[in-house]
Amino acid sequence: MLILLLMNSLLSPAQTATREYQLKAAFLLNFTHFVEWPETIFPSNSATLVIGVLGQNPFGNYLEEITAGEKVNGHPVAIHYYKNMEAIKTCHILFINFTETNKLEQAIEHLKNRNILTVSDAADFPRYGGMIRFFTKDNKIKIQVNVEAVRAASLVISSKLLRLAEIFNPKENS
C-alpha cells in the first residue's frame, strides 16, 4: 500500500493526491453519512448524490476511487468538477478550493439558499459563511463547523459529527 502511494507520488502530481487530500476526500465522502439534506432535494430514492470541487482539484482521481460503486442511503455518488459558480447545477457537497478572500465570499454568497454543504481549507471560511473548514491539529485533520451557516442552508449535521468538530464562534477571532 505504501509502495503504491510512493509510486503514485512519483507520478504527475496532478493525477495523484497527497495523503492529506486523500484523507480529506474520505472525509468528504463520510460527511454524507452525517448530514441531512431537505427531503425535497432528492427527486427519488436512487437520485445521484453529487460531491463537487470548485476551483483547482487537489484530490486527483482519489474522489472517484473512493466513491466508485458506493451508495449512500441508496444514492449513488458522483463527482463533478466546476471551474466557475455558474457551472454548478445539482450539487450536495461542494469543496471550494479558492484562496482569494473575495472569490470565496462571492462563491459563498452565490450558494446561499442552495442546500449545499460547503467545505474548504481556507482559514476564514466559517467567518464568511462557509460551513465546514478543514484544519490540522497534532498531525490530525480536524473540522470546524459554522452551525449557523448550516442551519441557514436548511441542512442538519448529526451530533455525532458535531461532537468531533470545533464549533465556530462568530464572536471570537478564529
Place this chain on the structure above:
Amino acid sequence: MLRIIFLINGIILLVTCAAFFIYEFYVFRKGTVEKLSTISKIISVNSTAALSFDDADAAKEILLALKTERHIMAACLYDKNGKIFAQYPDSASVSSFPAKTGMQGYVFSRSDIEGFEPIRQDNAMLGTLYIKSDLGTMYQRFRLYAFIVALVIIISFVLAYLLSKILQKSISAPILALANTAKVISEQKNYSVRAVKKSKDEVGSLTEAFNHMLEQIEKQNHDLSEFNQTLEQRIAERTVQLESVNKELEAFSYSISHDLRAPLRGIISFTSILEESYGNRLDNEAKRLTSVIKQNTLRMGNLIDDLLTFSRMSRQDIVKNNIDTAALVKTTIAEIDIPERSIKWEVQSLPGSYGDVNTIRQVWINLISNAVKYSRNIADPVIEIGSFNEKGQDIFFVKDNGVGFDPKYKEKLFRVFQRLHTVNEFEGTGVGLAIVEKIISKHGGKVWADAEKGAGATFYFSLPQNNFA
C-alpha cells in the same frame, strides 16, 4: 407422622424454590445479555463518526460514558483493521483486551460477560466494539434470593410446627385420651369407667358412642352375673332335691334289706326246723319240696344282697389310689379257684392301675368268678388274664374258653338282672356284670365283651391312668 409432614413440606418448598431460582437465573442472564447488547449498540452507533473521521479522542470520550454503568469493567473500539482505536478505562494495559476481534455476540464466564459488537455504516464495517461487564448484580441478586428462600423455608417450618401443635391438641390428643381410657378399662376390667367428652365434633361423637358401648357392656355383665346367680341358686336347689332323693333311696334300700330279709330269714329257719324236726316223718317228695323252698329262699337272699350291693355301689364315692393289679388278681384267683377243676390259669404280667381298691377288687372277683362259672362244663378250662395299652389307657381282659354267649346280646349283658342262661344252667342273679359296669364307669373307664357261642368269652375293661403320676 410429624416428621413425614415436615419432610414433605421441606421437599416441596425446596423444589419450588429451586424451580424459581433456575427460572430467575435464566431470565436474569437473558436480561443481562440484552442490557449489555443495548449499551453496546448505543456506543457503536455513537462512535461511527469518531471511527469514520479517525478521531481517537472523541472515541475515548464516547467510551467514557460507560463509567456511569458500574458493572462495565472494560471496553475498547477496534478500527476496521482490528487495531485498538480507543479503550476504557484509559489506565488499562493493552494486553487486558483481546488481541483480535471475535464473533458478534456475548459469552458468559464465571465472573463476567464479554462480547463484540460490529460497527457498521451502510454495510461498510467501520470497526468493532469490545465490552466486558462483571456479574456483580447477578450474584447479588442470587444472594438475595437465597436469603429469601432460606427465610421462607424457616418461616414455613415454624408455621407448620405451630399449626401441627395446635392440630395435635384438638385432634390427636382427644383420640389418644380415648384410646388410653379403653386400655385402662381393658386392663382393670372396670366397665363403670367413662371417657370424658371434650368437644362437640366428630371426636365427641366417638367418645359418646364409646361410652354408650361401655354402658352396654356393663349392663350385659350385670345380666350375666344375675343369670349366673340364678343358675347357682337352681343348682343348689336341685342338689338339695337330689340329696333328699338319695337319702330316700338309701332309706328305701336299707328298708328292703332289713324288712325283706326278716321274713326271708323266717322262711329259711322254719324250713330248716321242718327238715330237722320232722325229717324222719317226711317222705322223699316232701324232702324234695322243702329243699326247693330252701333253694329259692337262698336265691332270693342272694338277689336282695346283690341288689343292695348294686345300689350301694351307685351311691358310694370312689377313692383312687395306685393298685398293685398283679397282687390283687393273684389273691382273687386264690380265693375263687377250684382246684378239682384243674383250671389252667394264664396270667400275664399286669401293670399297676389307678382306682378304688375295694371296688376294683369286686370287679376282678366278679369277672374271674364268671369265667370260672361258665367254664364248668368243659374238659380243659383255660382262663387267661392280661392287659394291653391302647390310646394311653390300660385295658385288662379275662378270657375263658367256656360256654360263651351269642354276641348279639353283648350290649344286654351289663344290664341289671339280664341273664342269658337260666338259673338251672348257671346260678347267678344277673347283677354281677351290672355292678362291674357301674364301678368301671365311675372310674371313667369302659367295659365290653366279646364271645362266640360255645367257644368262650372275653371280658374287657379299661381304666384311665393317673394323670398326675
